[in-house]
Amino acid sequence: PPxxxxxxxxxxxxxxxxxASTTMVFARLLRSLLKxxxxxxxxxxxxxxxxxxxxxxxxxxxxxxxxxxxxxxTPVDAEFLxxxxxxxxxxxxxxxxxxxxxxxxxxAAGTAHHTSGVPMIPFFILYSMFGFQRIADLIWSFxxxxxRGFLLGATAGRTTLNGEGLQHxxxxxxxxxxxxxxxxxxDPAFAYEVALIIEDGLRRMYRDDDNVFYYITxxxxxxxxxxxxxxxxxxxxxxxLYRYRPAGGAKKNRPRVQLIGSGSILLEVLRAAELLDQRxxxxxxxxxxxxxxxxxxxxxxxxRWNRLHPDQPARVSHVERCAAQMQGPVxxxxxxxxxxxxxxxxxxxxxxxxxxxxxxGRSDTRxxxxxxxxxxxxxxxxxxxxxxxxxxxLDASAAIEAFAELGIDPDAPYSAxxxxxxxxxx
Numbered sequence: 001p002p003x004x005x006x007x008x009x010x011x012x013x014x015x016x017x018x019x020a021s022t023t024m025v026f027a028r029l030l031r032s033l034l035k036x037x038x039x040x041x042x043x044x045x046x047x048x049x050x051x052x053x054x055x056x057x058x059x060x061x062x063x064x065x066x067x068x069x070x071x072x073x074t075p076v077d078a079e080f081l082x083x084x085x086x087x088x089x090x091x092x093x094x095x096x097x098x099x100x101x102x103x104x105x106x107x108a109a110g111t112a113h114h115t116s117g118v119p120m121i122p123f124f125i126l127y128s129m130f131g132f133q134r135i136a137d138l139i140w141s142f143x144x145x146x147x148r149g150f151l152l153g154a155t156a157g158r159t160t161l162n163g164e165g166l167q168h169x170x171x172x173x174x175x176x177x178x179x180x181x182x183x184x185x186x187d188p189a190f191a192y193e194v195a196l197i198i199e200d201g202l203r204r205m206y207r208d209d210d211n212v213f214y215y216i217t218x219x220x221x222x223x224x225x226x227x228x229x230x231x232x233x234x235x236x237x238x239x240x241l242y243r244y245r246p247a248g249g250a251k252k253n254r255p256r257v258q259l260i261g262s263g264s265i266l267l268e269v270l271r272a273a274e275l276l277d278q279r280x281x282x283x284x285x286x287x288x289x290x291x292x293x294x295x296x297x298x299x300x301x302x303x304r305w306n307r308l309h310p311d312q313p314a315r316v317s318h319v320e321r322c323a324a325q326m327q328g329p330v331x332x333x334x335x336x337x338x339x340x341x342x343x344x345x346x347x348x349x350x351x352x353x354x355x356x357x358x359x360x361g362r363s364d365t366r367x368x369x370x371x372x373x374x375x376x377x378x379x380x381x382x383x384x385x386x387x388x389x390x391x392x393x394l395d396a397s398a399a400i401e402a403f404a405e406l407g408i409d410p411d412a413p414y415s416a417x418x419x420x421x422x423x424x425x426x
Contacts, residue, residue: 001207002039002199006032010195013227020225023154023218025191027055029198030123034063034091039121044109044149046093046124048102054125054154054218056092057082064090099130103138110147110213119206121149128153128217129168132176143182146211150201156187156217157335158357159369160264169361171336177215178293178343185215186291187334188237189266191225193290194218196237219264219335221366239318240291240298241344243325245270247283255393256328257384260287265335268370271377276384280402284384287322289332289341295319296343319347329387331355333375351391353383359415373415378406 010029014020034040051057064087075084095102102124109122131153132139139151155161158171177185184201188194194216201214228234229244236242244266247256257276261269266288273284289295299317306314329351332341338356345352357373370376385402388394403410 001202002033002036006036007195007199010191011228013191014225016224018224019222020191021218021220021222022188022191022194023220024055024222025194025225026125026152026154026198026216026218027059029195030056031059031062033121033123034059042119042121043091044093044105044120044122045091046095046102046105046109046122048095048099048126048130049097050127050154051092051094056125057084059092060085063092065092065094066090099126099135100138102126103135103142106149106151107138107142107145107147110142110149111145113148114146119148121202121206123150123152125152125154125218127168127170128156128173129170131170131215132173133170136176139183140180143180143213147182147213148205148211149213150198151183151213151215152218153215154218155220157219157264158361159366159373159375160219160221160335162366162369163363164361165363166361171357171359171361173215174217174293174334174336174340178296178340182212183215184212184291185293187217187262187336187340188290189261189263189288192228192234193237193288196228196234197290200238217263221264221267223264223267237288237290240293240295241287241289241319241322243285243322244288245273245286247273247285248277254281254283255388256283256285257387258287258326258328258330259284259380259384260289260330260332260341261380262289262292262334262341263336265333265370265375268375268377269333269380272380272384275377275381275406279405280381280385280398282384282388285326289334289344292334292340292343299344299347317347319344323348328393329353329384329391331380331383331387333380335375351387353387355379355383357415360418372412378408382406382408 033043064085067086070088071086077083093105106122106124109120113119158169161168177183186197204210259269273286276282276284299319302315302317331353333355337358338354341354355375385399389396389399
């Protein structure tokens with residue numbers, strides 16, 4: 001295993017003065033892995049075309065891009081310190097615009113422990129929209145071959161990569177990933193979550209010898225990366241769901257709600273909790289869902305065990321233990337279609353509301369996209385207030401007033417309708 005300090009440096013966060021995206025966090029972590037004396041030579045970075053987009057260009061001069069012919073031309077950035085460098089001994093596989101070709105390299109490296117008895121650790125990073133949607137059959141073949149490694153879906157989410165419309169905005173790869181039995185899919189929001197997940201993947205695949213592979217979404221939105229809250233939170237990260245921050249405030253007997261988020265939308269969830277607290281006097285516990293599908297898989301495994309062992313005391317799944325701590329209506333939001341968080345709905349309290357990005361991608365600003373898909377802080381807060389009304393805790397008039405204050409239009413077009421793409425005729 002690599003040095004523990006290699007991962008623990010990401011547990012401290014970035015502080016209040018520095019912002020970083022989870023894609024940037026991964027690029028830095030990958031460099032640390034490559035520099036590790038024992039592990040580094042086993043690492044195979046694979047990228048189809050967009051290395052600079054993912055912040056991986058500093059690796060070019062340090063580890064070089066593999067070419068059987070070496071450097072055969074003068075790159076346009078040759079005068080810069082960080083330039084495009086090819087070498088016969090290069091370690092980075094920069095494949096050009098071919099996800100299928102890059103997946104072939106991923107398969108060669110990810111099955112080397114079977115074919116050559118030499119375990120290699122591929123990290124294949126690509127635009128998330130061009131992963132499971134474009135090469136799902138090759139990913140399935142990789143799983144069927146016992147492939148191991150990391151598939152990184154960068155610029156993830158339907159609203160986080162703003163302005164790209166249909167071309168890049170991915171809101172469904174996590175749903176497709178959940179159908180692959182060998183795929184362990186994650187949707188982390190923070191640097192420490194990314195570090196914990198990659199460390200866990202190395203342990204599971206290369207120490208425990210499991211024939212699985214990890215799919216991890218990465219986002220391009222820059223924000224302050226907080227420190228790891230506690231050791232208990234670290235366990236929750238790897239279980240797929242944990243309470244990131246309990247409701248604050250000294251006032252008792254306030255209406256209470258539970259807000260769950262994943263990926264970049266967790267930032268909107270945190271802002272929604274502040275809106276509820278400061279404007280409406282509602283207490284909100286905030287939860288981070290690092291893997292909706294792993295939470296579901298563990299719950300189904302527990303259900304199966306209970307079904308086959310009726311003579312034994314029933315086991316309790318992780319999601320059921322979490323749900324038992326939840327007081328009040330629950331609202332879950334992600335940058336993916338509603339079916340992704342809906343994977344855990346059956347184990348949640350009855351008042352479970354899911355917000356997601358059903359529909360086509362659109363070209364606009366991040367705030368406008370999140371308002372259109374109804375996953376911004378205002379809609380999350382509004383859903384919580386609506387849940388309190390349905391539960392009988394608040395009067396309906398309170399919700400109407402809150403919607404007006406939050407700027408929510410109850411009659412706005414529904415993003416999942418295809419006619420929402422066209423201007424209104426009214």
